Amino acid sequence: MELIVASAIGLMTAAGVYLILQQRTFPIVVGLTLLSYAINIFLFTSGRLVINEPPIITGANSYADPLPQALVLTAIVISFGMTALIVVLAIRGFLETATDRADLPEDDFPDETETGS
Amino acid sequence: MTVSQLATNWIIAPTILPAITAAILILMRQRDIEVQRLLSVVSTLILLGVALFLYDRVSDGVPQAYRLGAWPAPFGIVLVIDRLSATMLVLTAALALAVLLYAIAGWDRRGRHFHALFHFQLLGLNGAFLTGDLFNLFVFFEVMLIASYGLMLHGGGAKRLRAGFQYVAINLIASSLFLVAVGLIYGVTGTLNFADLAVKAPAVAENDQALLQTGAILLLLVFAIKAAFVPLHWWLPATYAAASAPVAALFAIMTKVGAYAIIRIFGTVFGDGTEAEHLGAVVAPWVVPAALVTLAVGTAGLLGTRRLLNFAAFSIVASMGTLLVAIGQFSIDGLTAALYYLIHSTIAGAALFLIVDLITARRTVKLDALVPGNPISQAAILGTLFFLVAIAVVGLPPLSGFIGKLMVLDATYGVPRAWLIWATILVTSLMMTIAFARAGSTIFWKTEGQTTGPGWETAAITPMVVVGLLVGASLMLAVFAGPAVKALQATAEQALDTQAYVRAVLGSRENTEPARPITEPAAEAEVTPVPPQEAAGD
Numbered sequence: 053m054e055l056i057v058a059s060a061i062g063l064m065t066a067a068g069v070y071l072i073l074q075q076r077t078f079p080i081v082v083g084l085t086l087l088s089y090a091i092n093i094f095l096f097t098s099g100r101l102v103i104n105e106p107p108i109i110t111g112a113n114s115y116a117d118p119l120p121q122a123l124v125l126t127a128i129v130i131s132f133g134m135t136a137l138i139v140v141l142a143i144r145g146f147l148e149t150a151t152d153r154a155d156l157p158e159d160d161f162p163d164e165t166e167t168g169s
Numbered sequence: 170m171t172v173s174q175l176a177t178n179w180i181i182a183p184t185i186l187p188a189i190t191a192a193i194l195i196l197m198r199q200r201d202i203e204v205q206r207l208l209s210v211v212s213t214l215i216l217l218g219v220a221l222f223l224y225d226r227v228s229d230g231v232p233q234a235y236r237l238g239a240w241p242a243p244f245g246i247v248l249v250i251d252r253l254s255a256t257m258l259v260l261t262a263a264l265a266l267a268v269l270l271y272a273i274a275g276w277d278r279r280g281r282h283f284h285a286l287f288h289f290q291l292l293g294l295n296g297a298f299l300t301g302d303l304f305n306l307f308v309f310f311e312v313m314l315i316a317s318y319g320l321m322l323h324g325g326g327a328k329r330l331r332a333g334f335q336y337v338a339i340n341l342i343a344s345s346l347f348l349v350a351v352g353l354i355y356g357v358t359g360t361l362n363f364a365d366l367a368v369k370a371p372a373v374a375e376n377d378q379a380l381l382q383t384g385a386i387l388l389l390l391v392f393a394i395k396a397a398f399v400p401l402h403w404w405l406p407a408t409y410a411a412a413s414a415p416v417a418a419l420f421a422i423m424t425k426v427g428a429y430a431i432i433r434i435f436g437t438v439f440g441d442g443t444e445a446e447h448l449g450a451v452v453a454p455w456v457v458p459a460a461l462v463t464l465a466v467g468t469a470g471l472l473g474t475r476r477l478l479n480f481a482a483f484s485i486v487a488s489m490g491t492l493l494v495a496i497g498q499f500s501i502d503g504l505t506a507a508l509y510y511l512i513h514s515t516i517a518g519a520a521l522f523l524i525v526d527l528i529t530a531r532r533t534v535k536l537d538a539l540v541p542g543n544p545i546s547q548a549a550i551l552g553t554l555f556f557l558v559a560i561a562v563v564g565l566p567p568l569s570g571f572i573g574k575l576m577v578l579d580a581t582y583g584v585p586r587a588w589l590i591w592a593t594i595l596v597t598s599l600m601m602t603i604a605f606a607r608a609g610s611t612i613f614w615k616t617e618g619q620t621t622g623p624g625w626e627t628a629a630i631t632p633m634v635v636v637g638l639l640v641g642a643s644l645m646l647a648v649f650a651g652p653a654v655k656a657l658q659a660t661a662e663q664a665l666d667t668q669a670y671v672r673a674v675l676g677s678r679e680n681t682e683p684a685r686p687i688t689e690p691a692a693e694a695e696v697t698p699v700p701p702q703e704a705a706g707d
Contacts, residue, residue: 072342077334084341091348098356120355123304127348130311134344137318138337145330154338156331156407 053101057093064090077142077152084138088131095124179226180235180250182219183258183295186212191288198282206273209284213269216291217262224255228656230663232673234301242675243365247301249674252660253508257298257429260512261422263642264519265291267635271523272415274629279413280323289316290419297426301674303354303361306430307347310395314340317423320416321408332411339404343394346387353384363438364674367667370439382451388434389452396427397489399463405486406470410478414526417481418519424489425511431456431496432504436664440499456497461593464490468597471604477529477537480608481521484562487601488514494590495577504661506576509654513569513646517561520639524555527632528612531622539608541615546622547633552613554636559605561643564598569646574598576654 064086071083099117107118146152190212197205227233232251236242250258269287277283293313300306322333355361357377358369373381390401397405405424409417435452467487474480492514495507525537528551535542545551557568564570574594581590622628646653663669 072338080338084338084345087342087345091345091352095348095352098352100356120352123348123351123355126304126308130308130344131341133315134311134337134341137315138334138341141318141322141330141334141337145327145334148327148330154334156335 053103057097057101061090061094061097064093075153075155077145077154080154081135081138081142085131085135088127088135092124092127092131095127096120177233177235179219179223180233180248180299181237183216183223183262184248184292184299186216186219187288187291187295191285191292194285194288195282198285202278205284206277209287210266210269210273212288213262213266213291216295217259217266220255220258220262223250224252224259226250227252227255230659232663232670234674243360243362246305247362247364247674248299249301249363249670250299251663251670251673252656253429253432253664254298256508256512256657256660257425258295260425260515261291261294261298264422264515265419267639268415268419268519268523271418271632271635274631276324276413276415280325282319283323286316286319286323287419290320292316294422294426298429301363303351303363303366303434307344307351310347310426311344313423313426314344317416317420320419321412323416324413329411332407336404336408339394343391346394347391350384350387350391353380353387357381357384362674363433364671367438367671368675385435385439385451386455389431389455392427392430392434393459394427396424396431396493397463397486398459398493399466399490402463402466402486402489406474406479406482409482409485409522410476414522414529417478418522421485421515421518421522424485425492425515428489428492428496428507428511431493432507432664436499436504437667437670440665440667453497453499456493457590460490460493460497461590462490463487463493464593464597466490468600468604471601475539477525477539477608477612478522480539480604481518481525484521484601485514485518487597488518488562490597491574491577491594494594495580498580498584499665500580501658501661501665502580504664505654505658506573506580508657508660509569509576509646509650510573512653513561513573513643516639516642516646517558517568517570520558520636520643521562523632523636523639524551524558527551527636528555532612533621539611541611541617543618543621544616545612546620546624547628548613548620550633552609554633554640555609555613557640558636559609561640563601563605565602567644567647568640569643569650572647572650 068083068085068087068090071079071086074080074083097120099120102114102116105114105116107116107121109115142152190208194205194208197208227250230252232249234242235248235250237246237248240246265287272283272287290313293309293311293316296309297306297313300309318333318337321336322329351361354366357373357380358366360366360369370381394401394404409420412420464487467483467485467490470483470486471480474483488510492507492510495503495510497503498507528545529537531545531547531551532542561568561570564574578591578594581587584590
């Protein structure tokens with residue numbers, strides 16, 4: 053199980069990083085989403101992987117750590133909100149500038165040429 | 170309830186007050202903007218009062234903790250206030266008041282929800298300064314960032330949207346890194362409470378040390394993005410130059426949150442233990458070289474940029490460089506200098522953005538392009554203010570920048586490779602002087618044609634008064650440098666005193682043997698021979 057979980061985290065992180073390095077906004081948004089998935093699972097595993105155990109101390113020597121689950125919940129909510137925001141930003145940016153490039157072009161400053169003299 | 174308990178409850182006020190104000194401001198969005206402005210200013214004034222009250226409460230030198238829901242310390246959420254937190258609270262509230270007074274002269278009309286977002290931003294900032302555990306530091310960072318996204322886009326426009334996308338993307342990546350660090354540190358130590366971490370981090374098993382150090386380095390990376398360390402600085406000039414002036418001025422404190430977090434985590438929490446093995450020592454070798462490069466890059470940007478707004482943004486990068494050189498010493502002298510320079514550079518950086526905005530608003534043709542243009546109205550008074558702000562930022566006498574840089578130089582005297590630090594700071598100061606002289610003379614002296622900008626009868630006076638007040642604050646910081654340095658030295662000593670912090674949060678618990686909470690994975694790791702990441706029960 054550790055191998056599967058670790059591979060999944062690694063694969064999603066790699067794909068996420070690859071997509072974030074693209075030039076256009078949509079792949080970047082997808083990349084950020086993948087990255088946040090990977091991070092959520094990673095956080096989850098920081099409480100160790102256990103199956104069929106109560107999230108409280110019952111006297112048994114094995115239990116599921118509830119704290120990482122609470123952390124993951126918070127992280128999911130935050131990353132969901134952030135993704136919504138960045139999607140809106142990307143769409144607004146596309147509609148206003150008619151391009152979905154993520155970099156800031158040099159000629160973004162209209163009066164640069166006229167003041168160059 | 171005793172008097173001291175009552176005072177302890179006040180610790181949460183700097184987070185609750187802006188939260189309530191922001192909520193009310195959202196409900197009032199249909200009302201007259203004058204009413205919103207009044208509420209916004211009154212709330213910020215009260216916040217300043219509360220911050221000063223709390224500063225006074227902790228000036229006896231004992232950190233105080235507020236336990237939410239009265240849950241005992243490592244299990245519940247704690248807010249902790251010590252001199253360092255209180256200083257940052259007072260600085261934030263004072264800066265916020267100045268920025269707000271500047272904004273209500275007109276900027277706040279150019280978009281919706283300025284005042285509500287402004288108070289949410291204050292909530293995030295104050296929370297980040299007060300929180301006593303790593304995960305809530307993350308949460309308050311996010312609150313601060315969400316508000317800052319809205320503020321950054323205030324005023325709208327294609328350029329802001331494009332820069333805003335980059336800003337949000339880089340911060341989302343930073344947040345992901347933060348969570349990885351949180352996961353690693355929790356996985357190894359089983360706690361996220363600062364005080365508890367300080368107790369447990371030195372006791373981590375040998376084979377888990379590498380994981381803990383990875384977590385610490387990742388945390389440094391996150392704070393470096395916030396504090397605009399080279400090579401993670403590139404988002405700052407684009408963002409700050411695209412943001413509206415009052416927002417950029419408020420953002421002057423945002424980079425300092427990164428600096429504060431570095432002091433808190435690597436000074437207070439991980440600073441304990443023997444010289445060689447504590448975690449502060451793991452990151453310390455990276456801070457000073459990166460800071461020197463940051464300073465050089467910021468100065469090169471000042472010399473190379475062709476726009477006034479970018480000019481102001483690069484001055485922030487350069488000031489962060491100087492600040493982090495001092496923080497990187499992780500000594501009491503270094504931290505005292507760092508805190509003095511932090512206060513100074515926040516005031517001076519904000520003042521620079523505001524004066525640049527006043528100039529840009531009057532240059533109706535060339536705007537903020539750093540080229541000769543028309544003369545501007547009120548040139549005499551704006552020129553004087555620009556000159557004074559330049560003196561403060563560059564670090565020439567008689568304003569506080571001079572004393573700040575002197576203290577940084579003094580604190581680095583005698584450390585290894587001090588010559589390199591001295592040479593960088595002194596040469597960059599000279600370069601900055603040249604850059605500011607060139608910018609000032611281009612704008613105010615190389616002018617021709619008709620005067621542009623509003624005349625005295627229409628010009629708003631408050632913005633100029635605010636810039637004047639900020640310059641006055643810098644002067645006061647220089648005049649009262651003696652008492653200020655004395656207070657900051659006590660602050661620095663307290664910030665590096667891990668034991669006092671632990672005592673304040675955990676009470677006497679730190680004496681009872683490791684005091685591991687029952688949800689302690691390390692205990693489990695002893696049972697399972699496999700490395701912790703793979704420890705499992707399948």
